[in-house]
Amino acid sequence: MHEMGIAMQIVEIAAASIPKNVENIQVERVNIKVGKLSAVVPESLKFCFEIVVKDTPLSGARLVIEEVPVVARCNECSAEWTITGPVFTCIKCNSGSIQILSGRELDIVSIEIADP
Amino acid sequence: MEIKVVRKVLDVNDTMAQQNRSRFADEKVFVLNVMSSPGSGKTTTLVKTISRLLPEIKCAVIVGDICSTIDADRLSVTGVQVVQVNTDEFGGDCHLAAHVIGNAANSIDLEAVDLLIVENVGNLVCPAEFDIGEDARVVVLSVTEGEDKPLKYPLMFRVCDAALLNKTDLLPYLEYDKNDAVKNILQIHPDMSVFEISAKTEEGFEPWIMWLKERVKKKLA
Structure with a gap:
């Protein structure tokens, strides 16, 4: 729902990089990571990025999103697994004491510029 | 040529949230971020909560809505300081960002406040993503919303410390499986505190008020 604001932040950070x-740099790609547990819809973000990027130094750049799975580790039995459904208890010992190792990302990884 | 950037997209917000957090620590103010879908009964719950905390715990409220001052008017009957933030000035934002809280806090006499309550914009998605510098997060879920909501909005239920299951006075009229709702909340966040309350009748308020008081006093100590 706030993808437009997120897209604007991405353009601002990428442009500063x-x-x-x-001179005459053409940014071809902006690579970002989006965790599956983040409140961002990749398709909406791409759509907003296309609008926001116009008339900026990143005009024409493509937003490339790597989706990051939700990986958890159990604090009791140290099991590690990928959470795919809405269950956040350990798949081995059923403990509720878990750490989320990945899946909350909303990170800019890099920008790619055309070779002169 | 690839140029590494490696920055969080919400860096600016996270930095502002940290500034808020250290300011609230200096001022000895406990900040509670209250989130929910629209119509879950946040405002009524807060009016009743504040009435029970006063005069022992001095409260103030920042209330966020896309537009209108209806909630601020309702909250002001408690006599506490209330600041209404309308996000339509910020493009109709669906959440309160850290800088908005920082600005709103400027118009509150923080020295005279123990507990600053932030009533976030009604929305179970976006506010979960934005740190505002709070000490605790609470989600209000009413029994008219369906038992499945925790499963549909897992991030919100993961990031909150407590859930208030509200409008329990309506249970006799609904085909609502309360145990299923609690089970779903705990499936997403097993060590979450769940309080079954009715903001209308104030049934079930005592454990919730104790939970909140304990945390506020710990910070003030």
Whole structure:
């Protein structure tokens, strides 16, 4: 629901990462990671990015999203597994004391610029 | 050529949230972020909660809505300081961001406050993603919303410390499986505190008020 704001943040951070000393840079890709547990819908984010990116130094860039699975570790028995459904108890010992190792990401990884 | 960036998209918000957190620590103010879907009874719950906390715990409220001051008007009957934030000035945002809380807190006399309650914009999705510098998060879920809501909005139920299952006075009129709802909450967040309450009749309020008081006093100590 807030994908437009997220897209604007991505463009702002990515634009600030463009090297200052090179002219006519074309940013081709912005690579980001989105955890499956984050409140962001990848398709909506791509749609918003396409709108927001116009008339910015990133004009024409593509947003490439790597979705990160929700991985948990049990604090009791140290089991590690990927959570695919809405159950957050240990698959081995049923303990509720778990850590979420990944799945909350909303990170910009890199930008890719065209070779001059 | 690939240029590494490696930054969190919500970096700016997270930094602001940390600034809020250290400011609230300096001022010895406990901040409670209250979230829910629209119409779950947040405002009524807070009016009744504040009435039970006063005068022992001095409260103030920041209330967020896309527009209108209806909730602020309702909350002001408690006599506490209330600041209404309308997010339509920020593009109709579906949540309160950390900088908005920072600004709103400027118009509150924090020295005279023990507990700052933030009534977030009614929405079970976005507010879960935004740290505002709070000490505890609570989600209000009413029995008219269906038992499956925790399963549909897992992030919200993962990030909250307690759930208030509200409007239990309506249970005799509904085909609602309360045990199933509690089971679903605990399936998402096994060590969550769940309080069954009726904001209308105030049934079940005592354990919830004790839970909150204990946390506020711990911070003030």
